[in-house]
Amino acid sequence: MDMIKTRDLTFEYIRRxxxxxxxxxxxxxxxxxxxxxxxxxxxxxxxxGSGKSTLAxxxxxxxxxxxxxxxxxxxxxxxxxxxxxxxxxxxMVFQNPDNQIIATVVEEDVGFGPENLGIPTEEILKRVxxxxxxxxMFEYRKQSPNKLSGGQKQRVAIxxxxxxxxxxxxxxEPTAMLDPEGRKEVISxxxxxxxxxxxxxxxxxxxxxxVIYADKVFVMDRGxxxxxxxxxxxxxxVDELKKYRLDVPQVTELAYELKKEGLDIPDGVLSIQELVxxxxxxxx
Amino acid sequence: xxxxxxxxxxxxxxxxxxxxxxxxxLSGTLLFIISIFLFDTFYGYIAVTVFLVxxxxxxxxxxxxxxxxxxxxxxxxLFTMFFNLFLxxxxxxxxxxxxxxxxxxxxxxxxxxxxxxYLILGSSLMTFTTTPNQLxxxxxxxxxxxxxxxxxxxxxxxxxSIALRFIPILMEETDKIMKAQMARGADFETGGxxxxxxxxxxxxxxxxxxxxxxxxxxxMAMEARCYHGGDGRTKMKxxxxxxxxxxxxxxxxxxxxxxxxxxxxxxxxxxxx
Ligand SMILES: Nc1ncnc2c1ncn2[C@@H]1O[C@H](COP(=O)(O)OP(=O)(O)O)[C@@H](O)[C@H]1O
Ligand SMILES: [Mg+2]
Numbered sequence: 072m073d074m075i076k077t078r079d080l081t082f083e084y085i086r087r088x089x090x091x092x093x094x095x096x097x098x099x100x101x102x103x104x105x106x107x108x109x110x111x112x113x114x115x116x117x118x119x120g121s122g123k124s125t126l127a128x129x130x131x132x133x134x135x136x137x138x139x140x141x142x143x144x145x146x147x148x149x150x151x152x153x154x155x156x157x158x159x160x161x162x163m164v165f166q167n168p169d170n171q172i173i174a175t176v177v178e179e180d181v182g183f184g185p186e187n188l189g190i191p192t193e194e195i196l197k198r199v200x201x202x203x204x205x206x207x208m209f210e211y212r213k214q215s216p217n218k219l220s221g222g223q224k225q226r227v228a229i230x231x232x233x234x235x236x237x238x239x240x241x242x243x244e245p246t247a248m249l250d251p252e253g254r255k256e257v258i259s260x261x262x263x264x265x266x267x268x269x270x271x272x273x274x275x276x277x278x279x280x281x282v283i284y285a286d287k288v289f290v291m292d293r294g295x296x297x298x299x300x301x302x303x304x305x306x307x308x309v310d311e312l313k314k315y316r317l318d319v320p321q322v323t324e325l326a327y328e329l330k331k332e333g334l335d336i337p338d339g340v341l342s343i344q345e346l347v348x349x350x351x352x353x354x355x
Numbered sequence: 356x357x358x359x360x361x362x363x364x365x366x367x368x369x370x371x372x373x374x375x376x377x378x379x380x381l382s383g384t385l386l387f388i389i390s391i392f393l394f395d396t397f398y399g400y401i402a403v404t405v406f407l408v409x410x411x412x413x414x415x416x417x418x419x420x421x422x423x424x425x426x427x428x429x430x431x432x433l434f435t436m437f438f439n440l441f442l443x444x445x446x447x448x449x450x451x452x453x454x455x456x457x458x459x460x461x462x463x464x465x466x467x468x469x470x471x472x473y474l475i476l477g478s479s480l481m482t483f484t485t486t487p488n489q490l491x492x493x494x495x496x497x498x499x500x501x502x503x504x505x506x507x508x509x510x511x512x513x514x515x516s517i518a519l520r521f522i523p524i525l526m527e528e529t530d531k532i533m534k535a536q537m538a539r540g541a542d543f544e545t546g547g548x549x550x551x552x553x554x555x556x557x558x559x560x561x562x563x564x565x566x567x568x569x570x571x572x573x574x575m576a577m578e579a580r581c582y583h584g585g586d587g588r589t590k591m592k593x594x595x596x597x598x599x600x601x602x603x604x605x606x607x608x609x610x611x612x613x614x615x616x617x618x619x620x621x622x623x624x625x626x627x628x
Contacts, residue, residue: 128575131579133575133578133579155581155583158578158579158580158581159581162579162580163576163579165572165575165576165579167569167572169524169569170568170569170572170573170576171572171573171576172520173516173517173520173573173576173577173580174487174488174516174520175365175486175487175488175516175519175520176365176486176488178591179486179488179591179592182591182592183577183580183582184580184581185589185591186588186589186590186591187580187581187582187583187588188581189587189588189589190589191589192589192590192591192592192593195589195591196591199591213367214367215365215367217523217524231580232580235580235581
């Protein structure tokens with residue numbers, strides 16, 4: 072069974088005036104078919120307004136499809152009785168670290184999810200400890216979240232999700248408000264949860280250099296999935312990526328241009344080291 | 356300056372007071388406030404002062420930090436004292452033009468000043484030593500009988516704890532917006548009351564916009580973490596009374612007895628002002 076499955080998912084933001092008449096319709100998602108297997112690390116790329124957040128909210132049953140359907144772990148998100156189980160098994164981390172931390176002490180925030188699920192006290196304490204350790208924030212457990220850096224806050228938010236024992240985490244641009252150091256922290260935390268705890272990860276981002284660890288990348292534009300493939304396949308289609316208003320990493324673009332000029336360089340270069348190696352092979 | 360508002364903030368430290376049950380601290384604070392407003396005898400105030408000072412000492416919260424909370428209400432404090440000083444009728448001590456200071460006015464100004472100061476010190480001490488979560492848990496527990504008459508106790512407690520969490524964030528934001536607008540020539544400091552109030556409008560608008568966005572985000576984040584009201588919710592740190600709490604209740608009882616006794620002995624019946 073797939074972890075996440077969507078069929079012809081379409082969602083429209085409908086704006087109504089005071090009389091309840093439709094003023095405008097904004098089709099934010101348009102016929103998306105997505106299949107995510109258990110244990111996968113999936114990245115979703117897309118420029119601003121391409122519908123990434125709207126898609127993410129469907130997986131957490133925060134929004135319901137206008138047309139089509141979404142299944143999380145085999146459960147249809149449109150059915151009211153599945154709500155809690157879906158939100159438990161597919162946790163969500165949001166962009167702004169400040170606006171998703173509920174409590175004033177780190178460990179109390181991590182306990183918020185399990186409390187809502189009605190987990191017994193002893194078990195909550197155990198889970199809080201485990202999840203804080205898994206994201207490397209255990210020593211900060213008694214602190215106020217306000218004193219933490221952005222990257223640390225996001226790791227606390229991830230721990231808060233982990234404490235609900237999810238099978239899948241959806242992260243909606245978790246690094247957008249972070250400095251480079253914080254971005255690295257969060258991405259490596261996410262990678263290790265995927266590798267060690269076998270958590271399915273759906274990482275939404277518009278930083279292309281964050282998707283290189285993914286098993287599969289989807290590119291969204293105007294509510295549609297327009298490209299999909301391994302990071303290397305995606306990175307080798309530089310012109311297309313630019314068309315979808317994505318910032319291709321400099322090294323990828325350089326390699327691409329060099330290749331176009333006739334140099335024998337592999338497709339979809341992901342890192343500086345890779346390009347250096349390729350060039351050294353050509354000009355030893 | 357906006358950072359000076361420390362009321363409602365938690366100050367982490369390892370003290371007896373921090374470990375006490377929030378229900379005890381809440382009822383203790385309430386009793387303390389009653390005690391300062393119920394009596395106005397000299398020895399009564401000495402008892403109250405001794406109690407407050409020893410509790411502050413026990414809390415391990417630096418005195419300087421506690422005092423900062425007073426800055427926020429200094430205007431209200433001076434205002435109240437001013438009116439008490441000049442507008443109370445009685446035996447005239449000094450005359451300043453059409454204003455006069457009476458003996459009764461002097462006393463009531465001093466007492467009012469002390470009361471307000473103690474009120475702020477006492478209640479901010481409670482928030483310094485109690486995490487907002489504990490505080491609201493305590494409140495929820497104490498008020499839970501009201502659920503029977505359909506008071507949404509859990510929701511109120513949750514709202515309070517979120518408010519307390521966002522106070523420092525919104526303060527910081529206010530500071531930031533203020534600085535950004537000052538850098539562009541906005542003037543919050545000079546001019547009359549009306550002009551100053553007007554200059555706040557461009558400050559409040561972005562602040563409200565941001566507060567609503569945050570509220571929206573937070574509601575979504577809470578829902579995503581399976582929040583669905585108080586039903587079926589368990590607690591990570593359920594409130595349980597320990598021996599030290601019973602001991603503290605005993606001390607509170609003794610304190611109240613002493614204060615009442617003093618006021619009776621000084622032969623002044625409880626007077627509300
Ligand atoms: N609450 C909303 N009401 C109306 N339109 C919205 C709302 N949220 C997003 N949209 C619109 O839906 C589209 C997709 O937005 P979003 O999913 O937030 O994209 P992304 O996360 O990729 O930036 C955009 O055109 C945006 O303007
Ligand atoms: Mg978004």
